[in-house]
Amino acid sequence: MAKISTPAIMAFQINQEKRERIFKKKNDSTDTVSVPLWLESWRRLIRRPTATLGMIIFLALVLMALFPSLIAPEGYDNQQYTKLFQPPNAQNIMGTDNLGRDVFSRVLYGARYSMGVGFFAVIFALLIGGTMGSIAAFYGGRADSIIMRFLDIVLSIPSILLAIAITSILGTNIVNLTIAISISSFPHYARIVRAAILSIKELEFVEAARAIGASDTRIIFRHLLPNAMAPIIVQATVGLGGAILSCAALSFIGLGIQPPLPEWGTMLSAGREYIREYWWLVVFPGMFIMLAIFSVNLFGDGLRDALDPRLKQ
Amino acid sequence: MGRYVLKRLLHLIPVLIGVMLLAFLLNEIAPGDPAALLAGGESATPEKIAQIRAELKLDDPFILRFGDYVKKLVTEGNIGVSYKTQQPVAAEVAHRYPQTLKMAAISAVLASIIGIALGIISAIKQYSFIDNIISMFSLLGVCMPVFWSSLLLILFFSINLKWLPSSGFSTWRHWILPCAVIGTSMAASIVRMTRSSMLEVIRQDYIRTARAKGQVERVVISKHALKNALIPVVTNIGMHFGVLLGGAVIIETIFVIPGIGKYITDAIKNRDYPVVQGSVMVLALTNSFVNLGVDLLYAAIDPRIRSQYRNMGKMKMKKKKAALPLGREAV
Numbered sequence A: 001m002a003k004i005s006t007p008a009i010m011a012f013q014i015n016q017e018k019r020e021r022i023f024k025k026k027n028d029s030t031d032t033v034s035v036p037l038w039l040e041s042w043r044r045l046i047r048r049p050t051a052t053l054g055m056i057i058f059l060a061l062v063l064m065a066l067f068p069s070l071i072a073p074e075g076y077d078n079q080q081y082t083k084l085f086q087p088p089n090a091q092n093i094m095g096t097d098n099l100g101r102d103v104f105s106r107v108l109y110g111a112r113y114s115m116g117v118g119f120f121a122v123i124f125a126l127l128i129g130g131t132m133g134s135i136a137a138f139y140g141g142r143a144d145s146i147i148m149r150f151l152d153i154v155l156s157i158p159s160i161l162l163a164i165a166i167t168s169i170l171g172t173n174i175v176n177l178t179i180a181i182s183i184s185s186f187p188h189y190a191r192i193v194r195a196a197i198l199s200i201k202e203l204e205f206v207e208a209a210r211a212i213g214a215s216d217t218r219i220i221f222r223h224l225l226p227n228a229m230a231p232i233i234v235q236a237t238v239g240l241g242g243a244i245l246s247c248a249a250l251s252f253i254g255l256g257i258q259p260p261l262p263e264w265g266t267m268l269s270a271g272r273e274y275i276r277e278y279w280w281l282v283v284f285p286g287m288f289i290m291l292a293i294f295s296v297n298l299f300g301d302g303l304r305d306a307l308d309p310r311l312k313q
Numbered sequence B: 001m002g003r004y005v006l007k008r009l010l011h012l013i014p015v016l017i018g019v020m021l022l023a024f025l026l027n028e029i030a031p032g033d034p035a036a037l038l039a040g041g042e043s044a045t046p047e048k049i050a051q052i053r054a055e056l057k058l059d060d061p062f063i064l065r066f067g068d069y070v071k072k073l074v075t076e077g078n079i080g081v082s083y084k085t086q087q088p089v090a091a092e093v094a095h096r097y098p099q100t101l102k103m104a105a106i107s108a109v110l111a112s113i114i115g116i117a118l119g120i121i122s123a124i125k126q127y128s129f130i131d132n133i134i135s136m137f138s139l140l141g142v143c144m145p146v147f148w149s150s151l152l153l154i155l156f157f158s159i160n161l162k163w164l165p166s167s168g169f170s171t172w173r174h175w176i177l178p179c180a181v182i183g184t185s186m187a188a189s190i191v192r193m194t195r196s197s198m199l200e201v202i203r204q205d206y207i208r209t210a211r212a213k214g215q216v217e218r219v220v221i222s223k224h225a226l227k228n229a230l231i232p233v234v235t236n237i238g239m240h241f242g243v244l245l246g247g248a249v250i251i252e253t254i255f256v257i258p259g260i261g262k263y264i265t266d267a268i269k270n271r272d273y274p275v276v277q278g279s280v281m282v283l284a285l286t287n288s289f290v291n292l293g294v295d296l297l298y299a300a301i302d303p304r305i306r307s308q309y310r311n312m313g314k315m316k317m318k319k320k321k322a323a324l325p326l327g328r329e330a331v
Helices: A007-028 A035-046 A049-066 A103-139 A141-155 A159-170 A174-200 A204-211 A216-227 A229-252 A264-272 A280-307 B002-029 B034-039 B046-055 B062-076 B089-124 B129-143 B146-160 B172-202 B205-212 B217-247 B249-254 B260-270 B273-301 B303-323
Strands: none
Touching: A035 A049, A035 A280, A049 A103, A049 A280, A103 A141, A103 A174, A103 A216, A103 A229, A103 A264, A103 A280, A141 A174, A141 B002, A159 A174, A159 A229, A159 B002, A159 B249, A159 B260, A159 B273, A174 A216, A174 A229, A204 A216, A216 A229, A229 A264, A229 A280, A229 B146, A264 A280, A264 B146, A280 B129, A280 B146, B002 B062, B002 B273, B034 B046, B089 B129, B089 B172, B089 B217, B089 B260, B089 B273, B129 B172, B146 B172, B146 B249, B172 B217, B172 B249, B205 B217, B217 B260, B217 B273, B249 B260, B260 B273, B273 B303
């Protein structure tokens, strides 16, 4: 065969080699077929400076929330009556409050409450919304219209009012606050999950799974949801910012985390009384709320671009 | 078109019934007895509480009270009477809603004008100095919690400079701070939306075509690009406006404005059930109308959507005909 060297046959041979190479490559990577996609998105994500900045700030805040005692100079409820209302100085870099507590330490401990409530609220909302959205999309028909009408009803009540109503019914504590925030935000997740599943549920891999006898639950959890993850993750990231904001807002109007716990919104609300003379009581906690939301938004924006199929080319 | 609006209005009925039921249910599971609160809290005698319960028909079963409420709503247009003040909820809502509406409308109009303009500038000068500045400020504006920016503005303009009052609603000067706070946060979000939507449209072939045939740049941007980029922006504005109409609770609390958000929050705290039910109904209704308005605006902006709305009825008929087996006519 090597003797014959017309261009057509050469082309055939080269194509053959190429095909074999590709085939071999495919065979080698069958076990880890989903890794390169995520890895690629990850690479695209960290290539964006703003997304990386957001991630770094966010990780710093998470570390603060997990180990505040390592950085904080004092406890969050250490009252020192000899130094009330100290302006920011070398010892208390964010000053002290009306009970002589170090504002910087309180802000550090506050990360735990604000971000923790936000995190769990998003998880709960994802669980409720994800289940409803997948049922609506997968079964369609009557289940879909009942669930969608229900979501319409919940959405037509402003979410902050719904959260206020729920916290005042359940009582004000951390668990109820988390429940209230997740109930008032789950319709958004339900809609996103529904849309994401609707767009892939007619594809062949779903049919294949059904053909080999997979149960509905298995199809939803093992085949559909993992493939619909991208928009869900983006929504969850951006939603985390919203949940942190709702937590702070509810605490600000006295329906969230109660003093002396140092949630950022609670601190703002307590500092509001003294705003005329002692500005630092209001400025610093708010700055951290903003920083948290800022980092989450930057990260979410980067994530959206990294996972956007249109930019993959 | 009229058919579409009618259909949407009919869709409202089950949603409103659902909202009513939900508000009723929430009140049902709420702890605390409104009769005891009305009778004077701890010091109230059981007889007095029982008498008030009987007057308010609180001992009737849930379904009876709900039926009674719906009947009154439909026949008399009565959305309830406050337990606390004995005033009709409708009157109080009519008295308070204008304040909320005024604040929402001023902020939304200003935010839309500023937001769309800055968004366009940012998009056509992508990656320039001015774009970076606008993008940075809009990102900060989106991240700033309104209750914090309100406090900062009060600190700066009312306490330090003493230019503007920090609370109240009687003169136009009182409205500057609340509207500025809501307006900036809304404008920031509109800027971001307009920018990304414009950037997507500007890359399209028809924009290149418009430029290639020698169209003036101003017309390319304002007519060819903006009109196609407006849909997500309008959605965003509508969403914000809907939230503002009912959810400006925190702004109303900080600036002591007697709007509807404050009214509901106070009622929730006081267990004034009828007020909560009535005003949530009104809010759900206005929210739905805002959504309808947004959908109609789509039609005004985009002729494709307009024809879709027009053909909605016809298309259904066609589909039905197609779905029927051969030889049978649609009824």
